[in-house]
Amino acid sequence: MAGTFTVAAKELRDQFGSKRFLILFAVVLLLSTLTAYQGVDFIRNNENAGFVNIFSGGQFGFSFIQIMVFFGPLLGLALGFDAINKERANGTLSILMGQPIYRDSVINGKFLAGAAALSTLAVGTIGILSGLAIPMLGFGPTLGEVTKILALALLTIVYLVFWLSLGILYSVLTKRTNTSIMASIATWLIFSIIISILASVVASSMVPLPGGGFRTGVHGGLGDLGELRMSPEFMEAMEKRSALQSNIEKISPTNLYEEAATDILGVAGGFMKGMGFQEFQRTLTLTEALAANWANIATLVVGLVICFSASYMKFLRSEIRPGD
Amino acid sequence: MVENVIETFGLTKRYGDFTAVDSLDMVVEEGEIYGFLGPNGAGKTTAILMLMGLSVPTTGTGVVAGYDIIESSREVRTVASILPEYSSLYGELTAAQNLDYIGKLNDLTKDVREERIGEMLEIVGMSEWADEKYEKFSRGMRQRVGIAAALIKQPKIVFLDEPTLGLDPVGTKEVRELIIRLNREQGLTVVLISHLLNEVQMTCDRVGIINNGKLIVMETLENLTKEMTGGEERNVEFMLSEVPPGLVGDLESIEGVKSVTQEKDQLFVYGGIESDYEVSKTITENGAVILLMRPKEYSLEEIFMKYYEEG
Numbered sequence: 001m002a003g004t005f006t007v008a009a010k011e012l013r014d015q016f017g018s019k020r021f022l023i024l025f026a027v028v029l030l031l032s033t034l035t036a037y038q039g040v041d042f043i044r045n046n047e048n049a050g051f052v053n054i055f056s057g058g059q060f061g062f063s064f065i066q067i068m069v070f071f072g073p074l075l076g077l078a079l080g081f082d083a084i085n086k087e088r089a090n091g092t093l094s095i096l097m098g099q100p101i102y103r104d105s106v107i108n109g110k111f112l113a114g115a116a117a118l119s120t121l122a123v124g125t126i127g128i129l130s131g132l133a134i135p136m137l138g139f140g141p142t143l144g145e146v147t148k149i150l151a152l153a154l155l156t157i158v159y160l161v162f163w164l165s166l167g168i169l170y171s172v173l174t175k176r177t178n179t180s181i182m183a184s185i186a187t188w189l190i191f192s193i194i195i196s197i198l199a200s201v202v203a204s205s206m207v208p209l210p211g212g213g214f215r216t217g218v219h220g221g222l223g224d225l226g227e228l229r230m231s232p233e234f235m236e237a238m239e240k241r242s243a244l245q246s247n248i249e250k251i252s253p254t255n256l257y258e259e260a261a262t263d264i265l266g267v268a269g270g271f272m273k274g275m276g277f278q279e280f281q282r283t284l285t286l287t288e289a290l291a292a293n294w295a296n297i298a299t300l301v302v303g304l305v306i307c308f309s310a311s312y313m314k315f316l317r318s319e320i321r322p323g324d
Numbered sequence: 325m326v327e328n329v330i331e332t333f334g335l336t337k338r339y340g341d342f343t344a345v346d347s348l349d350m351v352v353e354e355g356e357i358y359g360f361l362g363p364n365g366a367g368k369t370t371a372i373l374m375l376m377g378l379s380v381p382t383t384g385t386g387v388v389a390g391y392d393i394i395e396s397s398r399e400v401r402t403v404a405s406i407l408p409e410y411s412s413l414y415g416e417l418t419a420a421q422n423l424d425y426i427g428k429l430n431d432l433t434k435d436v437r438e439e440r441i442g443e444m445l446e447i448v449g450m451s452e453w454a455d456e457k458y459e460k461f462s463r464g465m466r467q468r469v470g471i472a473a474a475l476i477k478q479p480k481i482v483f484l485d486e487p488t489l490g491l492d493p494v495g496t497k498e499v500r501e502l503i504i505r506l507n508r509e510q511g512l513t514v515v516l517i518s519h520l521l522n523e524v525q526m527t528c529d530r531v532g533i534i535n536n537g538k539l540i541v542m543e544t545l546e547n548l549t550k551e552m553t554g555g556e557e558r559n560v561e562f563m564l565s566e567v568p569p570g571l572v573g574d575l576e577s578i579e580g581v582k583s584v585t586q587e588k589d590q591l592f593v594y595g596g597i598e599s600d601y602e603v604s605k606t607i608t609e610n611g612a613v614i615l616l617m618r619p620k621e622y623s624l625e626e627i628f629m630k631y632y633e634e635g
Contacts, residue, residue, distance in 0.1 A: 006428045014416070091412040095473065097378050098408070099429035100401040320378040324408075 003101030007109025008116070015079060015117040024075050025121050029128060031067050036129045039063070040136045051141040052148050052265045054133045055126070064129065065261045068122075068156055069254045070192055076163020077170075077184035079117060083110040084171040084315060085180055093324045107315045111168060111308060118160040126153050148286050151264050155297065159257040162300050165307035172311045172318070191252045199248035207241040210234055256300055260293035329354045329481055329513050330375065334384035337370050337537075344370040346537035347384065352481075357507050357514045359528035361521070361628055367537040368517045369409060372483045376406050389480050402430070405474035409485040409517070412466065415459030419450055419469045422458055423476050430477040437476075444472035448502060464495030471502065481513045482506075488523060496520070500527055525624040533631045540631045548627045557582065560600065562591045563616035564607065571610045578602045592620060 015021050039054035055064040087093035134140045170180040210233040249255040330352035337345040345367040352358045362368050373379040377397020386393040389403040413422040427437035445451045448468040488496040506512045532542040575584045580599030585592040
């Protein structure tokens, strides 16, 4: 274990000193701070809103959760994509492995350092947001809200570390950092953007909307298009389409995280039967939220374990070749 | 009695159908500088990676300082160091920080690390640049820090793979002198892989020549030279004032002379030592003056090429 901690300490120092990490941390912190102001504004104008709304940025504004959904893969992959192949490319791997340490110390140390850096980023950002919001609101979170915030922090760490594991897997599978960075960017684009587009296209083609307009009511005059209403058939089709799209999107870890995080905070939006597209606030307890999202959370954890195990096995079996 | 610090038994490494190292049986004695020679792709580096436990042999095994390279590879790395070809330390760290990191990986205490970092940098002549970043160093300075990193654990054996590669003549000489000094003063066993045969000749006590994964020969340089000349027979170079007509024929008829080769005013007479007197007498009787007479010395390159071509 001594080798693992020595490698981890060096890697952690490298991460905290790297421009890559500092830039990403600064961007996340800046955007999160802006969403916190938005959240504070929402809380002031809604007497039912609670402290945790600073993380949801109101209800449909750009929130901490959405920042993590979008930047999370980038953060995790950025810290892992060159963990091993950079050592090979720089010729430091053979020097490192030439020391009396077990081979798994290297990959374990790198994983621990990346996980620690991402945990610092997640906890640090959440802590700073809370610290900024308390004086602005004049009150802090209740005990129940504190547990929700802690659960959110933990979920965010698991989510970020999943991406780190995937990045490390790329760094083990590829010899060149150019290849692993391209794989990482492609993964980020697929899970952050392309899957949503694909799910929308598939859902639209599989569930066509019924013909005819959905505006009904009496025209009041020129320019008055009448009251906006949706026919029951239209509503039903939209609900089916939304459910299908949501199910397809579940293959993306970003969606798993978003759903779970939103439920944990007790803020959600979507189509509710008979109400159409609505913003609504659900006040699930933490236990209810965890019960409703255990599959999402378990999938993230299993994905993390699979990616890291695959990296571990591959690295342990790989040969040190001349020039590594 | 000199102990064998490295011994291999049929050490073999295959990558699919390609055999990189083929049944290698090699012995390195304690305190010697052993030159490991061979053309590119001969299997030298693969062999030392196996000896360090960084690559698993397909068949066969080896013992390094008493530790089995398969069963106790981690223990091997406590007593042996490697400076691989094209290897590097961490560019973002200073020379001292790099050595400190290597020291930590070797479980050295803080006090021991501090003491040895100063000592090792002093030995390799890098004390002045202890706090400079490694990425700023020239190739020669990097090699010297690399050697310091290999020595910080105070190993019994060090494997140096092309340590002078890419160095200018001054850097090459410095590294060569450093290796000899470490061997003489600290009793360090050195396994040196190098393409620079004259460097090996100036540095090594014994050499092993490997080709296509097979060890062709393993001997002291002195014995290799003897073998080149066929034991007691040797080539003697005579530089003459002139080569009179008929002299070559007369020399060839002397008992014990195997062959005579002429290059302008030089004659190379190959034969036994007992024929030297008759040869000299015949030359002077033919009216030529002997300006120089010396046994021909074989370079390691000639020795290497002989075994390489035979192998």
